Amino acid sequence: SQTIHQWPATLVQPVGSPLSLECTVEGTSNPNLYWYRQAAGRGLQLLFYSVGIGQISSEVPQNLSASRPQDRQFILSSKKLLLSDSGFYLCAWGTGGASYEQYFGPGTRLTVT
Amino acid sequence: GENVEQHPSTLSVQEGDSAVIKCTYSDSASNYFPWYKQELGKRPQLIIDIRSNVGEKKDQRIAVTLNKTAKHFSLHITETQPEDSAVYFCAASILRGGGNKLTFGTGTQLKVEL
Numbered sequence: 001s002q003t004i005h006q007w008p009a010t011l012v013q014p015v016g017s018p019l020s021l022e023c024t025v026e027g028t029s030n031p032n033l034y035w036y037r038q039a040a041g042r043g044l045q046l047l048f049y050s051v052g053i054g055q056i057s058s059e060v061p062q063n064l065s066a067s068r069p070q071d072r073q074f075i076l077s078s079k080k081l082l083l084s085d086s087g088f089y090l091c092a093w094g095t096g097g098a099s100y101e102q103y104f105g106p107g108t109r110l111t112v113t
Numbered sequence: 114g115e116n117v118e119q120h121p122s123t124l125s126v127q128e129g130d131s132a133v134i135k136c137t138y139s140d141s142a143s144n145y146f147p148w149y150k151q152e153l154g155k156r157p158q159l160i161i162d163i164r165s166n167v168g169e170k171k172d173q174r175i176a177v178t179l180n181k182t183a184k185h186f187s188l189h190i191t192e193t194q195p196e197d198s199a200v201y202f203c204a205a206s207i208l209r210g211g212g213n214k215l216t217f218g219t220g221t222q223l224k225v226e227l
Contacts (some may be wrong), residue, residue, distance in 0.1 A: 032212050043119075043202060043217040044157065051212050059214065090156060100145050100206070100213045104156040 002027035004105040006091050012111045019064075019078040021108050023091030026072065031093040033074040034102065035066055038088040050074060086112045115140040117205050119218030126193050127226055134221045136203035137185040143205040145213065146186045148177060151200045151220075160201075161188070164208070193225045 003026045013019060025031050035047040046059045048066035056066050063082060067075045074091055091105040116139040126132050138146075147162035163170045163177045163186065170177050174193075179186040186205075190197055200222050204215040 034212075034215075043219045044204075044215075046214055046216070049212045049214060057212065094213055100208050101147065101159055101162065102213060102215060103159060104149075106156050 002093070002103070004091060004093055004103065006089075006105040006108050008108060009106065010109045010111075012113060013081050014113055015083055016080050019076070019081055019085070019110070021076040021089055021091075021110075023074040023076075023105055024072055025093045028072070028093070028095065030071060031095060032102075033068065034092040034094070035074065035076050036090045036092060036104075038090060038107075040087070044090065048076070081112045083112050086110055115143060115205055115207075115216040117203060117216050117218045119203050119221060121221060122219065123222045123224070125224045125226060128193060128195060130193055132190045132193050132197070132223055132225075134188045134201055134203070134223070135185060136187070136205075136218050137183075138205040138216075139184070140205070140207065141181075141184060142207050143184075145206045145208045146177070146179060147204050147215070148175075148188050149202045149204070151202065153199075157202060190223075193223075195225050195227060198223055198225045 005024050034049045036044040038044050050056050050068045064078050089108045092102045094102040119136045144165035149157035150160045151157040161175050161177050174191045176189040200220045202220050203218040206213050206215045
């Protein structure tokens with residue numbers, strides 16, 4: 001069966017510091033991968049998605065970036081964090097094709113101080 | 114782009130009653146509508162989904178209905194139980210090659226009271 005991992009689980013970072021969040025998927029190949037952000041008490045906002053290695057689509061212009069160096073690895077980065085970057089970051093995977101379900105990882109709770 | 118509105122923002126029901134959450138979407142080309150349940154501090158979990166070629170789908174106590182003409186879809190939970198208490202999110206997307214970009218509603222906090 002498929003499993004999705006995210007780390008770290010929680011992170012407290014000062015404003016202006018860099019960020020690197022990692023997501024990996026097991027048990028499937030060539031998944032579609034997604035990064036979402038959920039602000040406190042709010043809905044989910046799609047940040048980036050990827051349909052293959054090195055293929056990244058950005059949905060919201062901001063100081064974040066994403067990369068997919070391997071088939072089942074998705075990384076979210078920032079060079080300089082802002083207070084507004086605080087939130088719950090969720091990675092999701094989907095198979096595409098005839099099945100379009102998306103399944104979320106456990107998330108990273110980021111607090112920028 | 115797509116815009117999804119969700120109502121109500123909070124819903125309180127007695128155990129055993131039914132609960133209904135409604136969503137409207139703006140893009141008539143949207144053809145995939147999932148519902149997620151999120152417990153406090155946890156990840157959203159997919160509970161049911163529907164595609165635009167189907168008007169209704171049921172899974173035990175949960176059902177989803179879709180009205181393409183009116184561009185709205187609803188989640189129905191029957192015989193509610195305390196463990197149904199959570200935040201529920203609807204979403205919509207246009208299924209096509211190159212990823213499934215979900216647009217989410219703002220969520221409904223469901224509380225099932227004993």
